[in-house]
Amino acid sequence: MQRFLQLPGSVVRPGGRGAGAADQEAASPVLAPEGGPPPWYQALQPEELRWLQAPEEDTTPEASLEGPGPEPGQSQSQPLRHDDLKEMLDTNKDSLKLEAMKRIVAMIARGKNASDLFPAVVKNVACKNIEVKKLVYVYLVRYAEEQQDLALLSISTFQRGLKDPNQLIRASALRVLSSIRVPIIVPIMMLAIKEAASDMSPYVRKTAAHAIPKLYSLDSDQKDQLIEVIEKLLADKTTLVAGSVVMAFEEVCPERIDLIHKNYRKLCNLLIDVEEWGQVVIISMLTRYARTQFLSPTQNESLLEENPEKAFYGSEEDEAKGPGSEEATTAALPARKPYVMDPDHRLLLRNTKPLLQSRSAAVVMAVAQLYFHLAPKAEVGVIAKALVRLLRSHSEVQYVVLQNVATMSIKRRGMFEPYLKSFYIRSTDPTQIKILKLEVLTNLANETNIPTVLREFQTYIRSMDKDFVAATIQAIGRCATNIGRVRDTCLNGLVQLLSNRDELVVAESVVVIKKLLQMQPAQHGEIIKHLAKLTDNIQVPMARASILWLIGEYCEHVPKIAPDVLRKMAKSFTAEEDIVKLQVINLAAKLYLTNSKQTKLLTQYVLSLAKYDQNYDIRDRARFTRQLIVPSEQGGALSRHAKKLFLAPKPAPVLESSFKDRDHFQLGSLSHLLNAKATGYQELPDWPEEAPDPSVRNVEVPEWTKCSNREKRKEKEKPFYSDSEGESGPTESADSDPESESASDSKSSSESGSGESSSESDSEDQEEEKGKSSDSEQSEEESGKRKVKKRKKVAEGQGEGSSSDEGSDSSSSSSESERTSDTEEEQVEPDSWRKKTPPSSKSAPVAKEISLLDLEDFTPPSVQPVSPPTIVSTSLATDLEGLTLTDSPLVPSLLSPVSGVGRQELLHRVAGEGLAVDYTFSRQPFSGDPHMVSVHIHFSNSSETPIKGLHVGTPKLPPGISIQEFPEIESLAPGESATAVMGINFCDSTQVANFQLCTQTRQFYVSIQPPVGELMAPVFMSENEFKKEQGKLTGMSEITEKLTLPDTCRSDHIVVQKVTTVANLGRVPCGTSDEYRFAGRTLTSGSLVLLTLDAQPTGAAQLTVNSEKMVIGTMLVKDVVQALTQ
C-alpha cells in the first residue's frame, strides 16, 4: 500500500509543472534535520509551535535558494512561510502529515489562503491514514477549482476509491470527486454517478443523488443524462435515498412533474421514515405536485356548504344560480357532480399529518404549508396547534413561523382564534418578534375578543420599546377601522394618548387619528380642535403635517381655529421641515378657497415665503398653488375648478395588513418571507380545472406498491405469512428483519380488522401480544393504523347521521373518507367505486351502509341484531327532540343512543383464529350491579370448526376495577354469532380492563378501555334542580372551555346528538334556546356530572362541566369539544 501511495506523487513530477516538484525537492533537504520535534509536543501545541517556528523559517530558506516558487509572480516570503508544512507533508510519518494537515485546515477555516500548498497536499490524497485522507479531501474540495491542472492528479485515486469494497470509502470518493469543480472531469463524474446510482449500498446511492446537482451546476448540458439517473433513483425504495433524490430533482428538473407520478404513492408512504431534511424537501415538492394533479378541495367545499341550504329549499334549480362570488368563478366546472377527493390526495394529507408532531420546526412548517395549500377548509385547523407550539422555540424560528401565521391568519382567522393568548407579547421578546405578534393579534381581533385585545394593547403602550409602542398604536388604528363597534373607544383612547409625555407616541397617535377621522369627520370637530392645540407643542414633523392636513381638510368644522393655526404656521414657516411646509401650503390654499376674507393675506405671505424656499418641491408647489387659487388674467380656466381640485372628498384610507395576499407565495418559503421572488423559486401552480388522469400514478404490482400488495393479499384470503418477504420492501432496511413475519401478521390483522370499525386500542393489543413489531414495518403499520382510525370515524358518523340533511351529509362524507382511505380499492376498480359514491339518501338504512363500506373479509352475520332497532330509535329520538324539548319524561329512553359509541373490536378474527369479537357500550343499566357499565359482546365464528366453551378467564385488573363475567357460551358453530352482556365496573376511571377470553383450546388477551362518556348514566332533573346542583359544584369542580361551533353543528338536534353520542348524559330541559343542559351520574361513585353548553348564534360557545370528579370533567370537556368542533 505504501508503494501504492507514492503513485500520485510520482505522477506529479513528470506531469505537473516542474516548478512545483522542484520546489518540494529543494525544500526537503534543508528542513529535514529540523523536522523532528517530538510529535507529542506538536500535537499538544500546534499553534504555539507554529509561531515559534515562524522566525526560523524566515532565516533558513533564504540560504536554501528556493528556486522559482510555484507562481513566479508571488513574493518570495509567501510560499516560504509554509515550508515547514510542506516538509511535514513529505515525511513518511503519518502523525506529522496529520499535524500538517490539521494546521492547514485550521488556516482554511480562518479564511487564510493556503493555496500554495496544493502540490504538497495533493500528493497525500492516497495516504492510508484515514484522517489525513479526509483532511486532504477537505483541502482539495476547497482549492481544486483554483488549481484545476494539479487537481486532476488526484482523480485516479478517487476512481480507485470508487471500486473499494468499503462502502464508506466508495461514498466519500464519489463525494469528493463530484465536489471538485473541474469541468474537464465531467465525463468521469457522469460515469461515476451512473455507476453509483446502481450501487448495492443505499448510502452510496444517496451520495450519487447528492452528486447530481453538483454535476448539474458544473455543466448544465448533462441535464438529460442526469434526469435519467434521477428517474432511476426516484424508483429507489430506501428512505435513505428518497430525500436526497427529491432534492436533486428539485434542483435539476423541477418541471418534470411526470417523473413523480409513478413514485407518488411510494413517496407518501415512505415519508414518515425519511430523515427530517428529506421530509421537508419531499413535502414541499409534493405540495406542488398535488396542486397540478388534484382538484381544489375548497371550491367544492363551497358547494358542500351550500348543500344543506338547498335541500332546505328543496329545489334543484336554485343550485344553478345560488352560488356566491367564490362559486361564480368555478361555475364553469362540471361542478354539479359532488366533489370527491382523489384518494391520492387524501393519502398525502393523511401521511403528512403525523409529521406535525415532529421535533423539527422545518418539518412542522412544511406540513403546515401543505395543509394550508391543499387541505379542505375543515381540516386546515389541525396545523394551528403545531404552529403555536413552534412559538416556544428559538427566536429565529418564531420569526419565520409568525410571518407565516400572519399570512394564514388573514385568510383563516378562525384557525388561530383559540390560541389568541399564545400571541401575547412578553417583555423579553425581541422587537421584531413583538411586532409580528402584534400583527397576528390585530388580524385575529374580532367583535368578540376585541375588548381583551385592546386591554393587552393598552399595556403594550407603556412599554419602553418605542418602535413597539408605535406599532401598537398603528395596530389599534387597524382594529378601529376593521371593527366598527370599537371605533369610538379606540379613538378616545388614542386621543388620550395625545397627552402622553413621549413625543413619538403622540406623533404616531396623531397619524393614526388622522386616518380614523377621515372615516367620519363630521362628528369629531372636538378632536380636531384638540389636535390644533397640539401644534404648539408637538415637534415630530409627520405628526405636525398630519394635523395641518386634517385642519385643512375639515376647515369647515373648525372655522374659527383654522385661520389661527395658519397664522402660527406662517410665523414659523421657515423653521419647519419640508413635509410640514408642504402641508402649510395646502392648508393655506384650502383656507383661501373657503374663507378668503380672513386668510388672503396670510396665504399670499406663505406662498411668497415658499417661492424662495431651498427645496424645489416646495417652490414648485407654491407656484402651482398660486396659479390655481389666485385668479390671474390667463389662467382662469383652471382656477375655476380650484375648489374641486383641493376640496374634493377623499376616500378614507384602508388600513391593511402588510401580509395581505402574501399567500400567493408558497408558505414557508424564502420568497414568502421576503415577499419577493427568490432565485429558483418555483411558483405554486393554481389548481387545475379538470383533474388530470389519476391512473398515471398506478403502478404494476411487482414494481412496488404496498397497497396493491395488500389488495392482492386480501383476494388470496390468507397469504399473510407467505407474503411477508415482499412486504418488508418499503424501507428495505439493511439489517434483516427476523420479526417481519409476526409484524406483518399483526399489521394485517389490524388492517383488515379495520373493516369492522375496530377501536385502535384493541388491534394494538394484539400487536403487543404478538410481540413488538420491527421497525421496518413502521410505515406499514402506520398506514394501517390510520385506516383504523378513519373507520372509527365512519362508525361515529353513522351513529349520528340518520336525520334529514345532516344524515346524508355525514354519510356521504364518511363514505368519501372511507373510499379515500382505501387507495388500493380505488386503484383496482375505480369505476365500481364511482358508482357507489353518490351521497346516500337519508333513508338509506345504515346497516346497509356498513356493508357497503366493508371489505370483502367482513363477515355479514356479525351485523348484530342490536344495531338496526337502535338506529331507528336514535333517529326517532333526534327527530322528536326538536319537537318535544320540554317533555322530559319522553326523553330518557329515547335519548341514549345505543350505538353512540360504535362497535369496537375486541379480537380480530385472524388473531382469534376464526373467532371475531366486538363490543359495544349498550348504555343500558347492567342488571347485576348498577355500578357497572354494561358491555355487549358479539362473538362470531368464521372458522371451520365450532368454538367451544367461551368464557372469561382470570382478569388482570387494576385496583378498583371489577368484572361481571358473561355466562359461558358452550358452543359457537361455524358461521354463527352470539351476543353476551358483561358488566365492568371501571371505578370512574378510563383505565383499561384487561382480561382473558378463553375457549376450550385457546386463551386470548383482550382489553376494553371505556371512553369517558360511557362511565356515566343519564339522570333527569328539572332546570331548577340542575341550577341548584350546579351552584354546589363551582370552583375547582367547574371546568369551562370556549369553543366555536362550526356551521355544521349549530342546529339544536345536532348539538344534542353530538353531545349525547360522546357522553351518556340525559338532556335537561331549559327555557332558553341557546342553552343546552345535560346531566348524568358517574356509575361507580354516583357523582353528578353536569354539562352546560351556552351557544351564541354567531357560533361562539362556552362549555361548562361541573363535576366533583375533576379528571372525568376535564376529559369529558375535551371529548365534547372535539366532537362539537369536528
Add this chain to the structure above:
Amino acid sequence: MIHSLFLINSSGDIFLEKHWKSVVSRSVCDYFFEAQERATEAENVPPVIPTPHHYLLSVYRHKIFFVAVIQTEVPPLFVIEFLHRVVDTFQDYFGVCSEPVIKDNVVVVYEVLEEMLDNGFPLATESNILKELIKPPTILRTVVNTITGSTNVGDQLPTGQLSVVPWRRTGVKYTNNEAYFDVIEEIDAIIDKSGSTITAEIQGVIDACVKLTGMPDLTLSFMNPRLLDDVSFHPCVRFKRWESERILSFIPPDGNFRLLSYHVSAQNLVAIPVYVKHNISFRDSSSLGRFEITVGPKQTMGKTIEGVIVTSQMPKGVLNMSLTPSQGTHTFDPVTKMLSWDVGKINPQKLPSLKGTMSLQAGASKPDENPTINLHFKIQQLAISEYTTINKAIFKTT
C-alpha cells in the same frame, strides 16, 4: 441549499468559514454587519437578510452568530433548524459552544461540518452517527492518538446510518445499564400588575439519558396521558403507538436526548407557585422614587422554591438605585438600566424583599411606563401539571 457558513463573534470578527460549494467571499458578511449595526441588540438582527446575490440566514446563540449563505430558494426554517442543529452538535461534542472552544477544536469542527452537509444538503445530523464518524475529543483520546497514531476518524460507515434506527449507534455496551428520565416542566405566565394571570401555559420536556446495552426497546406509559395536549417527539418514538394507546414506545439513541416535549392543556387555572408584591412609585416633584418588591411562595406543596432571580428593566429616567435586599445579591447597571436580584431560596418564614430608593433624572418628569418584572425560579421534584407522572417503564433489550 446552504452555500457557506460564517461564524461571527459579538465583536464582528469572522472566526470560522466553511464552504460547501464554490467559495463565497467573506465580504458578503458586510451586509450582515450593516444589519447588525442597525439593530441595536443582537436579538434584533433579522434572521433573514437579502443581499443582491445571496441571502443571509443567521441564528444567534452563545454570543455567536451563525450566518449561512444561500443563493436559491430554500425554506428558511430548513436552514435555521439546521444551524441550530449545528450548535447543538457542537455543544454535544465539546460540552460548551463558545468561540474559544471552537477555535481550539477547529479541525474537529471542520470535519463535523464536512460530514453534516454535502453540497449544502444535510447528510448526517444525528449526533450518534456523527460521533461514530468523528470521535469527540477527550483528553484521553488526544494522548492515545499522539502515542499510537490512531485517529479521531472512523473508517467504517456507521452502522446506524443504514439501519432503520439511524439515530442509534450499534454495538453499545455498558456494564451498568441505566436510564434516567428528567421530567422538566416550565410554567410560562404573564401576570398583570394586580396579580391576576393573563396567560399561563405549562410546557414540559422529558429529557433522557439512556445508557443501555444493545438495541433496547423501551416503553413508557403515563398516568394520565390524555392531558398531554400537544406533543412533539424525537424521531425514535413510534407515533402510531402513541396515537392509539398513548404509550411511548421507542428504541432510544445512546446518551442524552430529548425524548418529547409536550404542552399540558390546562383547562383554566394554572397555579403559579410564587407571587410578587411590588410597590414602585415615582413622584412628580422629587427626584427620588420608591422601590420595594417582595417575593413569596404560593401553593408549592411543601417544596422549596430555589434559584429565584428577579430582573427588571427600569425606565430610562432612573439614574441609580440604592437598594438593600433582605437576602441574596443585587446589581443595577446604570447604562442598560437593568436591575437584577439573585435571591436564591425562598424561606417562607422570612420572605425575601428588596427595598430602597431610585434616584431619577432631576427635572425630568416621572417616567410613565411601568417596569416589567421578570421572575425565574426552580422547584425540584414538583410537576406542576401533576398529570405527567410516568406510570411504568418497560425496558426490553434485544
